[in-house]
Amino acid sequence: MTSHGSNGTPAPTKGARTAARIRAVAFDALREDGWRATTMRGIAERAEVSPGTIYLSLPSKEHLLLELYGETVARIEQRAADDLAGVRIFAARLRIVMRVALDEIAPFHRVATEAIGQAIAPDSPVSPFGDETRAPRERMLRLFATVVEDSDLVADRRLREALPELLWGLLMAGMLAWTSDRSREQRRTRALVEQAVPMLDRAIRVTAVPLLRRQVRDLLALTAAAKELSHDDA
Amino acid sequence: MTSHGSNGTPAPTKGARTAARIRAVAFDALREDGWRATTMRGIAERAEVSPGTIYLSLPSKEHLLLELYGETVARIEQRAADDLAGVRIFAARLRIVMRVALDEIAPFHRVATEAIGQAIAPDSPVSPFGDETRAPRERMLRLFATVVEDSDLVADRRLREALPELLWGLLMAGMLAWTSDRSREQRRTRALVEQAVPMLDRAIRVTAVPLLRRQVRDLLALTAAAKELSHDDA
DNA sequence: GACTATAACTGAACGCGTTCAGTTATGCGA
DNA sequence: TCGCATAACTGAACGCGTTCAGTTATAGTC
Missing domain, CATH: 1.10.10.60 (Homeodomain-like)
Known part of the structure; x- marks a missing residue:
């Protein structure tokens, strides 16, 4: 050797x-x-x-996207860890992660716009829900878990537990929206994030009102059912 | 001739x-x-x-999807018009449209699963938000408008006005979920609809509570901003 | 019926992602 | 230094969606 x-x-x-x-x-x-x-x-x-x-x-051209995705998630993880240090306010923590994510994917906006179709197909290797993307997905879920856990957020226990996965879903939805953003340097998506984070913060806090317990339960049940759609029949 | x-x-x-x-x-x-x-x-x-x-x-293989989409929307429109006659309860009306839509797209589940990637690309001719799908999209929007208008639903005026578009967005999200449904005859998606409709009904009615005015305003502002993402820069 | 403008159609060719039988380069034991 | 197993690489070929110069069929006019 x-x-x-x-x-x-x-x-x-x-x-x-x-x-x-x-x-x-x-x-x-x-x-x-x-x-x-x-x-x-x-x-x-x-x-x-x-x-x-x-x-x-x-194995295929699509796997380039897979590797690009993995590397980008690693960079998001690192930068977010630095930026989150010492920050306790939930909305601030969430905004940091969203900003870092947007920054790190920005260079690949054109690729993402043209290749988003490859990623959305359920049986594609780059499907965000698929087996081959498990590692980066779980790393992002862990990141969102720390966003919640190390924050001042008080919320219904079950909502709090489900929150990392819900936030990850919002990130995926946001990325889907981001691919159709035609504004210069995607500043409209950036503005959307700045707008959405405080809204989400308010929405989570208002669920503490007893009147909304039913709605919280509904939401959790619905997302749980949605997650099972892709499972094979017994 | x-x-x-x-x-x-x-x-x-x-x-x-x-x-x-x-x-x-x-x-x-x-x-x-x-x-x-x-x-x-x-x-x-x-x-x-x-x-x-x-x-x-x-013009292209993709345009087959476009024509398939148009024909399917036409069938949904017709059957929904029949089934909606005489029904006034909002949740019932919404469920009828969702059921009819699921029935009519069912024969194309396999096509949809394999071709969903073509439809999601922002610059594809079959993008649900694009120019070439304007006609069927507006027909579906009109259908959702009648679902709301001819119903007993009471809700905040601005929410009520935005509701057809929001419901259409939910249908699109539902169809995306449906493409990854592996259960026999997509009965899990059907169950999801049966579960989601009453939930949505409750959620809309609870927004009448003054405490939630802010959340309703937030939601409407957010969806309005999201709609503008794909516009060209001024 | 003959003429002809044009509607309708053809199929070889292009560039794409991908495959695989065949070829070449590398490094290690004798 | 030689022999050789195997790692590394090649490039023609396949099937795909799509194009377009060239050919054939149709229908209206005289």
């Missing part, structure tokens, strides 16, 4: 280096040219390999 | 007859084989034309 100087990590094999070069080229192309205009042949040419070589380390 | 017997409608031209045959074949194929397995070459073969002929009357 060859090694590079004295650093402890094993030297990457030739195949691994080729795979890394392909990804670097591909991510650049996606950022610059979008989803449609980025072709496998184009990636191959720019990475100086043949089209077939790409498929040694990448 | 040739004419068939004494009926008043002009005889279709040869091109129109070919176009109709292509559609009949294509819709059958979509119902039976789904979106992916239905190929333009296959349609051409079954309609006994060359692939190029299809493109004389159909």
Whole structure:
């Protein structure tokens, strides 16, 4: 095994280096040219390999989106952890995560707009609810869990427990809306977030009113039922 | 111009007859084989034309979905008009429309599951919010308007005015959920509708409480802002 | 019935994502 | 240094949606 100087990590094999070069080229192309205009042949040419070589380390073009998604979630996680430190107010914590998420996905707005269709298909590898996206999804859920847990929020216990998943759902809905945002640098979506966070905060707090217990129960039951739609029949 | 017997409608031209045959074949194929397995070459073969002929009357494969959507909305409109006659209770009226819609789209569940990605892309011809789907969208909006108007529902004036559009949005969200429903004959989605309609009814009625005026205003402002996302910058 | 403008249609070709039988490069034991 | 197992890579080919220069059929006019 060859090694590079004295650093402890094993030297990457030739195949691994080729795979890394392909990804670097591909991510650049996606950022610059979008989803449609980025072709496998184009990636191959720019990475100086043949089209077939790409498929040694990448099952499909869609899997590029999967890797992009994973890397973006990792960056959101890191930046959010820094920005959340010391902040206790729920609305402030939620706004931080939403802002960080928007910042980190911004460079890929064009890709997302053109490729959102790939992601929404239930049996696609990049479906946000699918098996192959489990890891980044659970990392985002954990992030939303800390948003709730380390905050001053007081709310019905069961609502509080379901909140991370509900917030994640709102993020997904928001991203769907974001893909159709035609404003410069998606500032309309940013404005929407600034508007929606205090609204959501008020809405959660008002559920403490006994009159609304029924509505809270309804909402939780409905989302629970919706989650089961995609399960296989017994 | 040739004419068939004494009926008043002009005889279709040869091109129109070919176009109709292509559609009949294509819709059958979509119902039976789904979106992916239905190929333009296959349609051409079954309609006994060359692939190029299809493109004389159909701009793209996606436009098949557009026509399917339009025809389905027309059927929903007709059946709903019959079933709604004499019914005044809001929840009952809403449930009728939702049931009819589910019934009419049911034969195309497989197509919808495989092609939902085409429909969600913001610049796709079949985007539910796009220009090319304006006619069926407005027909559905009018249907929801009659659901509200001819009902016993009492609610805040502005909420009542926005309600048709909100209900249409819920239908779209429901259809998105429906595409990932794996249960036999999508009975889980049907159960979801039966559950959701009374919930929504209760939620709307509870907004009469003065305490919730702020939340109603918030909701309306948020949906108004969301609608503007896709507008071009000034 | 002959002529002709145009409606209708054809099918090879393009670029796409993807596959895989075949070829070349690499690194290790003898 | 040689031999060779296997890792790495190639590129022609497939089926797809779509295009368009070229061909054929139709219907109205004289």
